[in-house]
Amino acid sequence: MTSLWSIILELPYKPAEEDRQRLELALEPFGEALSSFEVDDGKAWKIEVFGESKPARRLVDAALKPLGKFKAAIAPVPEKDWVAESQKGLPALSAGPFFIHGSHHTGRLPKNKIVFEIDAGMAFGTGRHETTRGCLLALGRLAESGQKFRKPLDIGTGTGILAFAMARLFKVPVIGGDNDKDSVRVARENAALNGLKREVKILLSDGYRAAAIRSQAPFDLVCANILANPLIELAPSLAKVLGRNGRAVLSGLLRSQEKDVLAAHEAQGLELDFRLRLKDWSVLVVKRRVKTAAGKKPASKKSVVKKSMTGKSAAKVKAKATKRKVAQKKTAAGKPGRRS
Numbered sequence: 001m002t003s004l005w006s007i008i009l010e011l012p013y014k015p016a017e018e019d020r021q022r023l024e025l026a027l028e029p030f031g032e033a034l035s036s037f038e039v040d041d042g043k044a045w046k047i048e049v050f051g052e053s054k055p056a057r058r059l060v061d062a063a064l065k066p067l068g069k070f071k072a073a074i075a076p077v078p079e080k081d082w083v084a085e086s087q088k089g090l091p092a093l094s095a096g097p098f099f100i101h102g103s104h105h106t107g108r109l110p111k112n113k114i115v116f117e118i119d120a121g122m123a124f125g126t127g128r129h130e131t132t133r134g135c136l137l138a139l140g141r142l143a144e145s146g147q148k149f150r151k152p153l154d155i156g157t158g159t160g161i162l163a164f165a166m167a168r169l170f171k172v173p174v175i176g177g178d179n180d181k182d183s184v185r186v187a188r189e190n191a192a193l194n195g196l197k198r199e200v201k202i203l204l205s206d207g208y209r210a211a212a213i214r215s216q217a218p219f220d221l222v223c224a225n226i227l228a229n230p231l232i233e234l235a236p237s238l239a240k241v242l243g244r245n246g247r248a249v250l251s252g253l254l255r256s257q258e259k260d261v262l263a264a265h266e267a268q269g270l271e272l273d274f275r276l277r278l279k280d281w282s283v284l285v286v287k288r289r290v291k292t293a294a295g296k297k298p299a300s301k302k303s304v305v306k307k308s309m310t311g312k313s314a315a316k317v318k319a320k321a322t323k324r325k326v327a328q329k330k331t332a333a334g335k336p337g338r339r340s
């Protein structure tokens with residue numbers, strides 16, 4: 001028996017942002033889930049709406065009419081096919097040192113990557129969203145920097161993807177917490193599926209409240225991919241559980257929200273280590289602010305050198321620095337630049 005209906009609008013071109021949003025708004029009321037994505041290598045566009053009741057053709061046509069000559073297809077979707085098809089639509093992806101694929105993936109698995117099998121389902125986190133991908137890239141960058149992490153925590157774990165990434169990348173046990181029961185169940189299933197049942201412990205936790213999280217603090221690496229407002233609200237709790245030389249990877253915020261999220265963490269004695277930006281989204285990696293005995297930030301290396309050099313020695317350093325700059329320019333001209 002069919003329990004799901006779809007409305008599919010195919011456009012033989014990539015619509016302008018505003019037009020696309022108007023079409024999505026017109027179709028959204030007809031279902032419970034809407035996806036809107038490019039097809040045919042970006043040459044065309046598809047909007048799909050899925051709902052539990054059959055949409056009336058007359059009402060769908062009426063909703064689209066003010067926007068132009070559009071004709072959407074309305075069809076029943078057999079439930080089993082729907083799950084399989086939605087997963088087929090998700091190709092495998094690489095993000096930094098990680099490769100993530102669904103159970104439908106039949107291609108080769110790269111030997112030089114950390115591989116996870118994660119299906120789209122009831123929990124968020126297949127790696128395709130910029131907020132997750134940004135965290136995976138930030139973790140890759142932290143690992144590249146050579147810093148060692150022994151006790152990571154993942155808050156808002158969803159499918160468990162970031163907890164798994166930290167467990168494999170740093171070869172340590174990880175705690176993952178989520179305030180959603182379905183996510184906790186899915187993350188536990190995924191941990192078992194990916195051979196990480198022992199290494200990754202998934203807990204039901206609202207923010208950092210779970211007793212097991214509080215008793216195991218401090219953590220030296222925390223990932224929190226939740227929205228900007230919860231990040232801001234949770235900033236004092238994060239500061240309490242983050243270890244002295246720890247790093248926190250904050251995600252789920254738009255570029256326009258960076259300032260507020262950072263300010264909330266600065267107020268807790270944290271400061272920006274580095275940031276990554278993916279489309280409109282931003283990932284902030286913060287660390288504990290280093291204070292001198294007087295409570296001030298230590299002077300940067302550059303200014304220390306400047307202050308302690310006078311006369312001849314300063315002139316020598318300047319001459320050396322100029323030579324180095326010339327050498328760097330030559331290298332940059334000869335080699336492709338590194339991505340940050």
Ligand SMILES: C[S@@+](CC[C@H](N)C(=O)[O-])C[C@H]1O[C@@H](n2cnc3c(N)ncnc32)[C@H](O)[C@@H]1O
Pocket residue numbers: 123124125126127131132135155156157158159160161162177178179180183205206207208225226227230252
């Ligand atoms: C954007 S998803 C991130 C999932 C996954 N970590 C990823 O990076 O793809 C946010 C997750 O945070 C959870 N969440 C939201 N607010 C939370 C809170 N206050 N405490 C714990 N989990 C929370 C949601 O249930 C959801 O699973």
